[in-house]
Amino acid sequence: xxxxxxxxxxxxxxxxxxxxxxxxxxxxxxxxxxxxxxxxxxxxxxxxxxxxxxxxxxxxxxxxxxxxxxxxxxxxxxxxxxxxxxxxxxxxxxxxxxxxxxxxxxxxxxxxxxxxxxxxxxxxxxxxxxxxxxxxxxxxxxxxxxxxxxxxxxxxxxxxxxxxxxxxxxxxxxxxxxxxxxxxxxxxxxxxxxxxxxxxxxxxxxxxxxxxxxxxxxxxxxxxxxxxxxxxxxxxxxxxxxxxxxxxxxxxxxxxxx
Amino acid sequence: xxxxxxxxxxxxxxxxxxxxxxxxxxxxxxxxxxxxxxxxxxxxxxxxxxxxxxxxxxxxxxxxxxxxxxxxxxxxxxxxxxxxxxxxxxxxxxxxxxxxxxxxxxxxxxxxxxxxxxxxxxxxxxxxxxxxxxxxxxxxxxxxxxxxxxxxxxxxxxxxxxxxxxxxxxxxxxxxxxxxxxxxxxxxxxxxxxxxxxxxxxxxxxxxxxxxxxxxxxxxxxxxxxxxxxxxxxxxxxxxxxxxxxx
Amino acid sequence: xxxxxxxxxxxxxxxxxxxxxxxxxxxxxxxxxxxxxxxxxxxxxxxxxxxxxxxxxxxxxxxxxxxxxxxxxxxxxxxxxxxxxxxxxxxxxxxxxxxxxxxxxxxxxxxxxxxxxxxxxxxxxxxxxxxxxxxxxxxxxxxxxxxxxxxxxxxxxxxxxxxxxxxxxxxxxxxxxxxxxxxxxxxxxxxxxxxxxxxxxxxxxxxxxxxxxxxxxxxxxxxxxxxxxxxxxxxxxxxxxxxxxxxxxxxxxxxxxxxxxxxxxxxxxxxxxxxxxxxxxxxxxxxx
Numbered sequence: 006x007x008x009x010x011x012x013x014x015x016x017x018x019x020x021x022x023x024x025x026x027x028x029x030x031x032x033x034x035x036x037x038x039x040x041x042x043x044x045x046x047x048x049x050x051x052x053x054x055x056x057x058x059x060x061x062x063x064x065x066x067x068x069x070x071x072x073x074x075x076x077x078x079x080x081x082x083x084x085x086x087x088x089x090x091x092x093x094x095x096x097x098x099x100x101x102x103x104x105x106x107x108x109x110x111x112x113x114x115x116x117x118x119x120x121x122x123x124x125x126x127x128x129x130x131x132x133x134x135x136x137x138x139x140x141x142x143x144x145x146x147x148x149x150x151x152x153x154x155x156x157x158x159x160x161x162x163x164x165x166x167x168x169x170x171x172x173x174x175x176x177x178x179x180x181x182x183x184x185x186x187x188x189x190x191x192x193x194x195x196x197x198x199x200x201x202x203x204x205x206x207x208x209x210x211x212x213x214x215x216x217x218x219x220x221x222x223x224x225x226x227x228x229x230x231x232x233x234x235x236x237x238x239x240x241x242x243x244x245x246x247x248x249x250x251x252x253x254x255x256x257x258x259x260x261x262x263x
Numbered sequence: 264x265x266x267x268x269x270x271x272x273x274x275x276x277x278x279x280x281x282x283x284x285x286x287x288x289x290x291x292x293x294x295x296x297x298x299x300x301x302x303x304x305x306x307x308x309x310x311x312x313x314x315x316x317x318x319x320x321x322x323x324x325x326x327x328x329x330x331x332x333x334x335x336x337x338x339x340x341x342x343x344x345x346x347x348x349x350x351x352x353x354x355x356x357x358x359x360x361x362x363x364x365x366x367x368x369x370x371x372x373x374x375x376x377x378x379x380x381x382x383x384x385x386x387x388x389x390x391x392x393x394x395x396x397x398x399x400x401x402x403x404x405x406x407x408x409x410x411x412x413x414x415x416x417x418x419x420x421x422x423x424x425x426x427x428x429x430x431x432x433x434x435x436x437x438x439x440x441x442x443x444x445x446x447x448x449x450x451x452x453x454x455x456x457x458x459x460x461x462x463x464x465x466x467x468x469x470x471x472x473x474x475x476x477x478x479x480x481x482x483x484x485x486x487x488x489x490x491x492x493x494x495x496x497x498x499x500x501x502x503x504x505x506x507x508x509x510x
Numbered sequence: 511x512x513x514x515x516x517x518x519x520x521x522x523x524x525x526x527x528x529x530x531x532x533x534x535x536x537x538x539x540x541x542x543x544x545x546x547x548x549x550x551x552x553x554x555x556x557x558x559x560x561x562x563x564x565x566x567x568x569x570x571x572x573x574x575x576x577x578x579x580x581x582x583x584x585x586x587x588x589x590x591x592x593x594x595x596x597x598x599x600x601x602x603x604x605x606x607x608x609x610x611x612x613x614x615x616x617x618x619x620x621x622x623x624x625x626x627x628x629x630x631x632x633x634x635x636x637x638x639x640x641x642x643x644x645x646x647x648x649x650x651x652x653x654x655x656x657x658x659x660x661x662x663x664x665x666x667x668x669x670x671x672x673x674x675x676x677x678x679x680x681x682x683x684x685x686x687x688x689x690x691x692x693x694x695x696x697x698x699x700x701x702x703x704x705x706x707x708x709x710x711x712x713x714x715x716x717x718x719x720x721x722x723x724x725x726x727x728x729x730x731x732x733x734x735x736x737x738x739x740x741x742x743x744x745x746x747x748x749x750x751x752x753x754x755x756x757x758x759x760x761x762x763x764x765x766x767x768x769x770x771x772x773x774x775x776x777x778x779x780x781x782x783x784x785x786x787x788x789x790x791x792x793x794x795x796x797x798x
Binding site for chain 3 (some may be wrong): 266367463479491
């Protein structure tokens, strides 16, 4: 499974109706798809749930990368299929493989169409997280803040990682030689500088943020706000209905796999 | 030389194989870089990266300097001697058993330099060595570079510090947007308005001065303070001589 | 007396020692800076320039603990009486590393960060963000992420973020170290324009005097935690040239040239601080 599967989870900013949906509504949609897919093993249902996402992916213009990530996930799906093939009926194997692909698609869809900023804003609004943040870190927005900062630092750290690798290779470090033990030890000259750079960077960032008034008073205003639009309410409604319906059916009927 | 993003570091990384050309060829001492590993090429071409924090990881300065020597397979006896020599040369001997992380910024830069000089590569590449350094540190660096050069080592400096280059007056390769605009002596290149403009640099103060002193017959390619002084001395003494009664 | 007409910063006997250090990072500093001045703060590495700056916005002693002695007043109020957050409204700080002071996912959000902390209304924040981004020349960058920007652009964004706090003093700690010379000049020019337009007091820490000498009216030289020279740039450069070069400060080449010529008796005028005045003086001399 190459790193290319990660592409299927990376956000790219496009202006599609899907991208503009409120992340909270989208998240509930994801739950609305996951719940039935975990509760039931009916092949037609699972297949249907998978297919229903295709138009969403198309509108969101992320189909190409979704297919890429599916291809990279072929190995794992094949593994699931094979394991279940030998431990139960064929239809089960098919159902479980379908379920895996379904879950992967749903998460992939969510992360490809939701920007980390919006995610951060959404997290900032969730009451429970604010409470946790206040108890644990002292400020209600600290957790969402941590999340946003982490996301912001990822590309920067990636560049640093490459530079450290370059610098150490220039001193004769060969990362692809030697037995397993040696190879692991060879990563120490990479990890230590990276760790220290991360620490130094965090300290400098913290200083810069304090120099701009963080954390400020309790009533911190946010320039950007997430707002539910009609389509978000509709989506919310459909997802909730779907979840409730799934549980009701689950407790009242037995749905066979085929 | 060139502005940020001109491609200087990209070109520098071609020299020890970290990057390989997608078109054309790069050879070091006759060897094609695509046919050798980075470790092999680094024996000849030592690159000192701009930020020492990308290198330092050892418990002591001694170990840090010995790291490359171990990678290259030198014998223990040789390693010990080389480490001593290098630390002496860079005035770091008293820090041999200190943790590199306890040193100041300027000292860490010296340790990074020592770590590369340890194996005495024939070609030394310095990536932006003057950033963040005060004048005294830059003076020391300049003297050190000139000394290395006089010992027969080739020194390649990637920089946009025009005044520093003006003081060293080396050969300059001027780059912009991934292309080489010109190659020549520092004083010719840094005093050329057109080139400076295209490369998004600024002229050294001496060059600016002389380009604005029109009509007095001064040469245009002056970048060094001492040469400037000599030229002005001549002309100013002439003036004094011409009008003896008013002096 | 601080709070006196036009005085924005007043230090009396200011001293500081970092926690765990036996050295005095600042030793008996006495300075008065007036509103709207452009001050160049310089000195060899380790002389205390950054330490002094950190005292101005409360990073010392709140972020960097230690023992502070003496008095430091910003806009009439002692820094000991205010938190970093409160001081950030008066003193903005632009750091040396362009990328490590930008934390948000887009430029616009980063500039908004400061005002958001002040608890202003959304309309007020919007207005400040728009104004600050325009004043610092970053409007086209508004939706970009910090790592996508060049060093010069990052510093402009940092400047915008600081401006959005509407401070009366802006401290810039070696802001152009990582920038190429052309960009460095642009940034310095932009800072000076802002000062003239808004009457903001500017303090720049810089080794390279030729870069800032053109804009700074006043220079403060530090060494080993003390102020060793303080006055108008032309005066200090003229009177203390040899001492300054002994301290290892990056004096403008044109000043160095002049002092050499003067030592040989070939010129007698004051040491110029930038090329233009040298050109004028030399042209006159040579035409006679």
